[in-house]
Amino acid sequence: MILPLPSAKFPVLLGEDVIRQRINELAADIATQYSGKKITSLTVLEGASYFSRDLRERLANRGADVVNYDITAKSYVGTSSTGVVQVSGVDGEIRGADVLVIEDIIDTGRTMAAVTEQLRHAGASSVRICSLLDKPSRRLDGLRGLRPDFCAFTVDDLFVIGYGLDFNGQYRDLRDICIYR
Ligand code: 5GP
Ligand code: MG
Numbered sequence: 001m002i003l004p005l006p007s008a009k010f011p012v013l014l015g016e017d018v019i020r021q022r023i024n025e026l027a028a029d030i031a032t033q034y035s036g037k038k039i040t041s042l043t044v045l046e047g048a049s050y051f052s053r054d055l056r057e058r059l060a061n062r063g064a065d066v067v068n069y070d071i072t073a074k075s076y077v078g079t080s081s082t083g084v085v086q087v088s089g090v091d092g093e094i095r096g097a098d099v100l101v102i103e104d105i106i107d108t109g110r111t112m113a114a115v116t117e118q119l120r121h122a123g124a125s126s127v128r129i130c131s132l133l134d135k136p137s138r139r140l141d142g143l144r145g146l147r148p149d150f151c152a153f154t155v156d157d158l159f160v161i162g163y164g165l166d167f168n169g170q171y172r173d174l175r176d177i178c179i180y181r
Contacts, residue, residue: 010171010178013160014153019177022152023051027058030100030130030150034064040097040124041068042090044115046172047104050164051132051152055102069093073111085114095123104165105133105155109143133160133177153177 030039039059043052052068059066071089099119106112112129119127130150137157139146159181161167162174171180 010161010174010180012176013155013158013179014163014177016163016175019152019163020054023054024058026130026150026152027055027062027064030055031059031062031064034098034100037065037098039064039066039100040093041066041100041102042071042115042119043068043102044104044111045070045072047164047166048102048132050172051104052102055130067093071115073115085111087115087118090115090118090122094119096125098126099124099128100150101127101129103129103131103148105135105160106131106146106148107135107138109139109146112146112148113143132163133165 041052041056043049049070056066056068069089069091071087073085073087101112101115101119103112103115106129112131116127116129128149129147131148132152134148134151134154135157136147136154158179159167160177161171161180162176162178164172165177166172167180171178
C-alpha cells in the first residue's frame, strides 16, 4: 500500500522548489554583503535547523567563511506566544564577531528582541537577522521596527508547519511549508 505523503494533509503555502530557489538567492545576497568577513551564524533551534543547514551549504558553495553555533530560545507553547523568552547557548565566541542570527519565523518579535539584545550585550561587533519567514502583521506595538535584515518570505497571520517548523513536536519533516489547520 502506498501511503500519501504527510504534507498532502495540509495546504501547501510554499513548496520545496520555491524554498530552494529562494534560499539560493538569499545565500547570494548574504555572501555579497559579508564579502571578506567571517560570519558567526547562530541558529535558533530547533525550528531553523533545516533552513540553516541548507543556507550554510549554499554559503559554503559561494566561498563564504561561516562558523555556526546553535542556540535555543523558547517562547512558544501550542499556537499562541507565551511572552516569556529563555535564551541559552550564547557564549564567549560572540565578542567582536559579525553575528548572523538564523531564525525560522519572526512573529511577535519577542524572541528576536531578546536574542539580539543578549548578543549586543555579549559584545558582538554586528548583529543581523536572517529569517526564513516573517509575519509582520503579528508584531507587538513596541517592536514594529524589528525587521529581519534577510528574509526568505513574508507570510500572513497563519500558523505554518514543515521545513523545520513544528506543531508541538510534529510535522517538522514536511518538505513543504504548509498551513496548519
Ligand atoms: P516571536 O517571539 O516572534 O513571537 O515568536 C517566534 C517563535 O515562535 C518562532 O521562532 C517560532 O518558533 C514560533 N512561531 C511563531 N509563529 C509560528 C508559526 O506559524 N508556526 C510555527 N511552527 N512556529 C511559530
Ligand atoms: Mg523559533
